[in-house]
Amino acid sequence: MFLPLTKAEVRQILLLLLKKTDKMLQRQGLSIQLTEAAIDLPGDEGYDPQFGARPMKRALQDLLIDELSKHVIASDFVAGDTVYVDAGDEELAFSKKPLEGAKPVGSLLADRQVSSPKSAPHTPQSSARSRRRGKGGKPGEREQQFKDLEKAVEDVQDGKKKE
Numbered sequence: 001m002f003l004p005l006t007k008a009e010v011r012q013i014l015l016l017l018l019k020k021t022d023k024m025l026q027r028q029g030l031s032i033q034l035t036e037a038a039i040d041l042p043g044d045e046g047y048d049p050q051f052g053a054r055p056m057k058r059a060l061q062d063l064l065i066d067e068l069s070k071h072v073i074a075s076d077f078v079a080g081d082t083v084y085v086d087a088g089d090e091e092l093a094f095s096k097k098p099l100e101g102a103k104p105v106g107s108l109l110a111d112r113q114v115s116s117p118k119s120a121p122h123t124p125q126s127s128a129r130s131r132r133r134g135k136g137g138k139p140g141e142r143e144q145q146f147k148d149l150e151k152a153v154e155d156v157q158d159g160k161k162k163e
Contacts, residue, residue, distance in 0.1 A: 003136040004049040004052070005049060005052050005053065006052065007043075007047050007049075007147060008051075009042045009126075009142075010046070010047050010053055010056050010085065010144075011039070011148060013053045013056065013057075013148075014022070014039065014042060014046075014053075014056055014060060015039070015105070015108055015109050015127075016153060017060055017152060018032075018034070018039075018059060018060070018105045018108070019106070019109060020157070021060075021105075022104070022105040022106070023063060023066070023157075025068075025083070026046075028072065028079065029079025029080055030070075030072070030077055030078075030079065030080075030083055030153050031081075031082045031083070031103070031104065031106050031111075032082070032083055032084075032085060032105060033082060033083070033084050033085070033099070033102035033103055034084075034085045034086075034102060034103065034105065035085065035086045035087065035099055035101045035102050035103075035107065036088050036101065037086060037087035037104075038085040038087050038092055039062075039108065040087065041053045041063060041090075041091075041092060042056060042059040042060045042063045042064060042092075043056060043059075044061065044121075044148070045059040045063065046058060046059030058149075060061075063091060063092050064085065064148065065091055067091070067092060067094065068083065068085075068094060071094050073084075076094070076104050077094075079097065081094070081096055082098075083096070083103050084097060084098060084099045085099075085102070086099050086102070
C-alpha cells in the first residue's frame with residue numbers, strides 16, 4: 001500500500017517533466033520560460049490523489065506540449081527564440097514577448113526545492129514500517145525520498161544520453 005502523493009509532490013513531478021520538455025526544446029534551439037500561473041494550470045487540472053501523477057502528465061501533454069508542438073511546427077517559434085508561457089482562462093498562452101514573472105524551468109525547480117532538515121538515510125525497512133503504521137515516516141523522510149527519486153530520474157536521463 002502506497003501513500004497518495006500530495007499536491008506539492010505532484011507539482012514537483014510536473015516541474016521535472018517540464019525540465020524534460022525544456023531539454024527537448026533546447027535541442028531545437030529554443031528556450032522556455034513560464035509564469036507561476038502557467039505551472040499551476042496543468043498542476044491543478046491534473047491533480048488527483050487517487051491516481052498520482054498520471055492525470056497531471058496527461059494535462060501537461062494536452063495543455064502545454066501538444067499546443068507548443070503546433071506552434072513550433074507552424075514556425076511561430078524558431079531557433080533562438082524564447083517561448084514565454086502564461087495561463088489564460090482554461091488554456092496556456094504562448095508568446096515571444098517577455099512576460100513579467102516568467103522564469104526558466106531550472107529556476108522554477110530551484111525555487112520549489114523543499115528544504116528539509118537532515119534526516120537519517122532512507123532504509124526500505126523503516127519505510128515499510130511507516131507505511132504499515134499509515135504515517136509518512138520521520139520528519140523530512142518523504143522529502144529525502146523525493147530527492148532520491150529526482151536523482152534517479154537524472155541518472156536514467158544521463159544514461160540514455162550516453163547510449
